Every structure is written in C-alpha cells, then in structure tokens.
Amino acid sequence: MTTLNPLTTRTAEPVGPPPAAASPAPAQAAAQPAMSLRLGMGLVGMLLASLLAIVNEQVTALAMTDIRGALSIGHDDGSWLTVLFEAANVSTMIFAPWFGITFTLKRFTLAAVAASMVIGLLCPLAPNLSTFYVLRVLQGIASGCLPPMLIIVALRYLPPKIKLYGLAGYALTATFGPSVGTPLVALWTEYVSWKMTFWQIVPFGLLSCAAIQYGLPQDALKLDRFRSFDWMGLITGGPAVAMLVIGLLQGDRLDWLNSPFICVMLFGGVLLFVVFLVNEWFHPLPFFKLQLMYRRNFTHGLSTLVAAVMLLVGVAVIPAQFLARIHTYRPLQTAPLSLLVAIPLLVTLPLTAALLNTRRIDSRWVMASGLSLLATTCLLGSYMTSEWVRENFYWLQSLQIVAQPMVILAILMGVTTGLPPTEGPFASAMFNSLKAFTGVAATALIDGLGTAREHFHSSMLVDHLGNNALITNQSIDAIQGIGQLAHRVHEQAVVLTSADLYRVMAMIAIAALLLVPVLPVRIYPPWSTTPPSPR
Template identity: 75%
Template sequence: MNTTESVLNAPREVTAERTPVKQPTLSRRLAAGLIGMLLASLLAILNEQVTAFAMADIQGALSIGHDDGTWLTTLFEAANVATMVFAPWFGITFTLKRFTIAAVLATMFFGVLCPFAPSLPALYTLRVLQGIAGGCLPPMLIIVALRYLPPKIKLYGLAGYAMTATFGPALGTPLAALWTEYASWKMAFWQIVPLGVLSCIAIQQGLPDDPLKLERIRAFNWTGFLTGCPAIAMLVIGLLQGDRLDWLSSDFIRVMFIGGTALLAVFLVNEWFHPMPFFKLQLLSRRNFAHGLTTLAGAVILLVGVAAIPGQHLARIHAYRPLQTAPLSLLVALPLLLALPLTAALLNLKRVDSRWVMAGGLVLMIATCLMGSFMTSEWIRDNFYLLQSLQIAAQPMVILAILMGVTTGLPPTEGPFASAMFNSLKTFSAAAATALIEGLGTARERFHSTMLVDQLGNRALVTSQGIDTASGLSELAHRVHEQALVLMSADLYRVMACVAIALLFLVPVLPVRIFPPWTATPPSSH
C-alpha cells in the first residue's frame, strides 16, 4: 500500500514543479534590483578579501603585533560564517529588501569606523559587528535568484552568484595592493562605501516591497540559534588559530573543537525535528543536492589552495609584495567576467550534461595542481601564468555545475534553506582550507627541513667546502629553508590534486542527470 501511494504521489509532485503558474518576468526595474543584490554580495566578499590581504599594513599602521592581528581576521570570519546560517530566516521575516539594505548600511558603517577604533578591543568589536553584517549579504543573492529569475536566464543569475565566489576573491590581492601602495591602508575598509551606496539605491528602486512576516518571530528557533551560532564560531576560531597555537597541544583549541562539535551535533538534531528550522536537512535526501554540497566543500578547498599557493611561494621565496603578485590574480579575475556567462550559456543547452562539464573543470584543476607540483626555487611569477590560465575555464565549470545541481528543481519556498546550507558550508570550507594550507604547510616545511639537515649532516662535503664560517652557515641555512618551502608548496599542490581526483570519482557515481531550468523535463532528485 505504501509503495502504491508513493507512486501515485510522485506525478503530483512533478506536476506541481512543472505547472507554469505565475512564471516570473524580468522587468528593467527588477533587473536593477537583482544587480543591486549582486553588488551587495560582491561588496561583502571584497570587504573580507581585501582587508585580509592588507592586514600586514593595517597591523603596522595601528601598531598591532602579529598574534593580536590574527584575531582581527579570526573574529571577523567566525562572525561571518555563523551569521550565514541564520541570515535567510531573518531575510524572509523582515523582507529581503529591507534586510539587505540594512545589512549593507551596517557593513559600510562599521567599516568606516574601523580605522578610528580607539583601542584594540574596540577594533575587535567593530570587526565582529562587520562580520555579522557582511555575513547577511551573500545568502540573499541565491534566494532572490531562485525567486525572481525566469527559467530561461536562471543560470545566468547563478553565474552572477558564482562571480562572488570566483571573481570577487581574485580581486582581493590587486585591490589590497592598490590601496596599500598608492593610497592609504584605510581604503581597505572604506572601499566598500561607493559600491554599498550604489547597491542600496538599486535594491530600493528595483526589488518589490514584500510584506513583513513578524508573526514568524513567535516561532523563532531559539534552540537552533543558541547552539548553532556558538558551535560554528568556535569551530572557525579553532581552525584559524590552530596552526599558531599548535593545534590539539593547546587547551584553548581543544575546547574550541570539542565544544563546537558537541554544540553542532545538538544543533543538527534540533534542525531535523524543528518545524521552522534554519537548515532543512531533509534536502540531503536528494542525490544532486547532497552531491552539490559535498563537491562544494572540496571545490572551495581547491579554489583557496590554488589561489594561495603561488602567492605564498612568491612572497616567502622571492619577497613579493601584493602589488607584484596582483597580475596573477588579475589574469584569472578579468577573463572570468566572460567565462562565467559563457559557461552558463553552455549549461543552458539541453543536450549538455552538467556532470561532464563539472568533470572537465576538475580535470583542469588536476592538471594545474600536477604541473605546480614540479615547481622549483627558480619559479617566479611568469612560471605561474599557465597554471592560473587553466583556472579561467576550470572555476566556472565546477562552480556553476555545482550551483545548477543544488538549485535545479528547488521551489522558491526552499530557497532560504538551500541558501543557508550552501553559503555557510562555502564559507566554512574556506576557513577549513586556510587551516589545511597553514597546518599542513607548517608540518611539511618542518619535515623537509629536518630531512635536508639530516642529509647534509651525513655528508663530509659540507665541512670540506669551508662552510664553517658564520656567513657560510647563514647562507646554508637560508638555502635549506628555501628548499623546504619549495618542497612544502609542491606537497600542497599534490594534496589539492588528490582532493580534485576524489571529487572527480564522485561525478559518475552520486549525481543524476539534470536539465536546465527552462526545459520541460523535470530534474530527478533521488
């Protein structure tokens, strides 16, 4: 009997998804509002990336030590990630238009105040508040795209969101270099003001005025909020401070990880049963949604790693400043403005299988990492141009295919749940990627340093060449350290290649074939 009922129910669900009821139309005014939402999301990403890359200059200008300075980024990221879990709920309750404008204004306000903070604790507070405000913005973009975009151009709207995950971070280094070298470190905080004003005007004029849904407050998920917010913040803090404090050797890091994991478990159990959750975990029963989130975590690690390794190598081996590494980022950033819509157009063709587009992007990622694994101490910026060029095609192919798999077939009512899960996982994965690069990099650098010193110590040639003088020993130590850094970077590229290979193996196994949103053929979700 249950089998018969499930069979009878299935066509009704498909029909509901295919029924062309109130298909959205894109007017010029609504298009302006969508562009405003895109600018708001891009503003949040640029604020995060530029301040991170300019942090050395910010610390120097404010006379902040290295250890204290790391907390400026850690506290911002912890607040940013934790907020993304809950922002869609508040956006629906207070309307997307009002909530987004308020978040943009708050982000600008706290950013303007940061350079004038009277003390370090005050600056920490402003960074936390700005992280909360900025974390509200990216989730709104997916909700608006799912709600207002017509099926024919929905993938192009998702390409706009993908721009915030690819184009935005790639602009971080060039903009940080521009402000710190030619203007003022304060511009790292103030650069968002013009973009914020423009986005607020566009959102105010373009998005429709939805009614407030304040009655939702009575059913607010307090258990989820009071467990999920500190859980995610503690885990992010543990990840970003772990390498500096020697991971589990530190009592503080152990508390962050154990406490955060326990609270996260309570949060997830609560979300499964709560009638108004922040995360709708039942969505994971859909194969493409589960695959999309799994692949997203790995793809973000790849994007962060492939972007960070060249800059890290050039800075530590050849003492490059952000201005000198900026061309590498611009090489990826500017062509993405063309590559993203072209990839969306490709995926919008019914005969194109998004799974194999994703596979093609992962193959290019693997090729990038394998070529990078052969790096030497002689590599300069020019040696990385080919590797970075492959990312122009690889990043849109992977990210857009993931977005298509996650969002296709989702009704607008489920958009807030998908947005909360997608954005919070994306940003958390970026923090995990940073922790992986720092932690594994430190471990591999120490390993290679020890091995190189052992090999030199076993060779009588060292003392026979007159390297027993102070200058000779200093030069030898420098060469050993340099070679250890090179081998460490090569190892990181190999780890990234392994991540890409693992994701590639999932492509023919987990996801099922889906079609573009405009087609009549319904996507399979199981």
C-alpha cells in the same frame, strides 16, 4: 521548473521534469514578478552587495602588514582581526536567510549593506585595538547577511530561461570576488593608505543600495514567524560554528591539540554543532532543512562544493605564499595572478551558463571536465622549483579561467534544479554556510599541513647535509657560508612544501571527480519541461 526524485531515480536514468511542471499553480505564478529592467537593476544591486562582502572579508588578511604597522601590534594580536571577523561572518550565514524572509529581502539587505559601510568607515578610526576587534565582529555579522540573499533572490525572481545566468552572477562571489580583492587591497596599501582598504566599500555600497531600493519589490513583513522561532538552533548553531572557526584559524599558531584553548574550541564546537543538527531535524521552522539531503543532487552538490572551495583557496594561496616567501613579493606584485583569473571570468561564466542551458549538455560531465582541469593545474604546479617567478604561474592560472566556472556553475545547477522558491532560503543557508566554513577549513589545512611539511623537509635536508659531512670548516668564511646554506635549506623546504600542498589539492580534485559518475543523476536546464525523446 525541474523536479527531481532522488529516492527512486537511478543514476543511469535521465531525469527530466514531468510535463505538469510546465504549468505552475496560479498563486505561484502571480507571486513571481515578470523580468524587467527595473528588477534586473535590483539583482545587480544584490550582486554588488555580495561582492562587497567578499572583498571586505579579505581586507585584514591581505593588508595585515600595513595594519600591524599602523596599530603597532604584533602578529598574534593582528591575527585576531581576521579570526573574529570570520567567526562572525560564517556564523551569521546560518541565520541570515531566515531573518531575510521575516524582515523582507529588500529591508534586510539594505540594512546589512548600510551597517557594513558605517562600520567600515569607523574601523580605521578605532581608538584602541579592543574597539577595532568589536567593530570587525559587527562588520562580520553585517557581511555574513549579504551572500545568502543573492541566491534567494535569484531563485525567487529569475525566469527559468535565464536562471542559470543569474546563478552565474552568484558564482562571481566564489570566483571573481576573491580574485579581485587582492588587486584592490594592494592598490590602496601601496599608493594611498591602509585605511582605504576599509573605506573602499562605501561607493560600492551606495550604488548597491540605490539599485536594490529601486529594483527589488517590497514584500510584507512576516513577523508572525517569530512565534515559531528556533531559539535552540540560535544558541547552539552560532556558538558552535564560531568556536570551530576560531579553533581552525588559530590552531596552527597555538600548536593545535597541544593547546587547551584549541581543544575546547574544536571539541566544544563539534558537540554543540551535533546538538544543533539534531534540533534542526525536528524543528518545524528550522534554519537548516536537513531533509533536503534526501535529494541526491543536493547532497552531491554540497559534497563537491567542499572540494571546489578547497581547490579555489589552494590554487590562489599556494602561489601567493610561495612568491611572498621565496621572492618577497608584496600583494601588488602578486595582483596580476589574480587579475589573470578575475577579468576573463566575466566572459567565461556567462558562456558556461549558456552551455549548461543547452538541453543536450550533461552538467555532470561539464563538472568532471572542470575538476579534471583543476587536478591538472595542481599536478603541474607540484613540479615547481625555486626559480619559478610570477610568470611561471600564468599558464597554470590560465586553466582556472575555464575550470572554475565549469565546476561552480554545475554545482549550483545540481543544487537548485527542482528546488521550489519556498525552499530557497534553506538551501541558501546550507550552501553559503558550508562554502564559507570550507574556506576557513581550507586556510587551516594549508597553514597546518604547510607548517608540518616544512618542518619535515627542513629536518630531512639538514640530516642529508650532516650525513654527507658538507659542513666541516669552522672558519669565519665558513660561518658566513653556513648562513647562506641555512637560507638555501629554508628556501628548498618552502619549495617542497608548496609542491606537497599542490599534490594534496590534486588528490582532493580527483576524489571529487570520482563522485561524478556515482552520486548525481542527470538533470536538465530549468527551462526544460519534458525529457528528450529516446533515439
């Protein structure tokens, strides 16, 4: 397994693992089962569980119109169904790896999947809105336990030769999962019932439980870890992240810092999170092992992960919002955009893993190529017009088929290379929590910046029309024309706002691209044990 010294190795130097890493300690070798069909089924079960959590996360956002209609609630009440789930989901990811190791990966994952299914069955049957809120919070906790388990299992059980392919499976949760969620929700809401958007997880959950029960080894309980339980981390980290998530997702609706509630959520959350980080640095058995940040590639991976998640959210949300607001598309009509990316990823992800598993390929330049494609996508999208329909976005989305695997897999390779299995839970907690929180921050950025820019463009367009004295006739016909003109102004403001958001995404991609030649060091595939001979 590759090792990496981020404190002494210069960026220009190729970093390869020392020959001694080729012969692991007997205890370590014995602890890692050989790869078999049975273990492979267990890993597939873990992947299904993680995808189930990702799809379940999108339900209330994508089916909100139908849910609000069925429950007879307004926009404000409906927004809390998504916000409460996200707050519970992101907060749980901090602590899930610790509990997964303590109660064993197999038991903990099975319990989380079972809880997700049972609560999913109950959600549409809730007798009132308050009960629905409570069920979504509980389901958020259960779903937040699942994605972190997948990366721990991949690091622990996969042999070096196929480790990158296992990480490609994990990458599906960041790429394929969100893309396939839209078509599934659209299918149920259009042709069956909104209740099926919650119940759809049951068959996948049963398959996942069967595969995990059959395939994963059963470890011994480690309840003695509770003697060193990080109580301060629990009571500061969970509320801190929950408050930040609530503040970000409700900020645009409540006018950000003009709302005392949002101020308390954001500033209180930041203060608690600082206390949490200080505690984690000194605690003997923390949830976050901040010392991992000494690894240059780990730090770079987390930094680039923020940019990558922002971009993945942006290139999915911007066209969907544009088509919904300009051409009144429903989720079923935007589903082909998601499927265009999702289905080919099943091929491009393993192909990218095979490319990175080649010794001669430098993962840094694979990542740089992917970021360049993402930046190109966003820059081209900034030239949209009001005449653009779904087909105009196909050629932009097709670039994502290649770009997303190149970026995500290169990040995962940089973060996990040289990481011993014992540190996998710490890396998983930090990686998954940051990924989920960045998704929330990206949504808040798009909503907040989108609202501000739309107001700006609307004001500028109206001022321009007024200065040119285009509206002078007060006749009945002119009043009708004013209504049409107002619609046209709104339409152009939405177009200009979407173009601005694409430009912001392009700037994020370029910023991440500039880090590639500076921060990370050269690494080699996990199976590689000696650096290449100089030529």
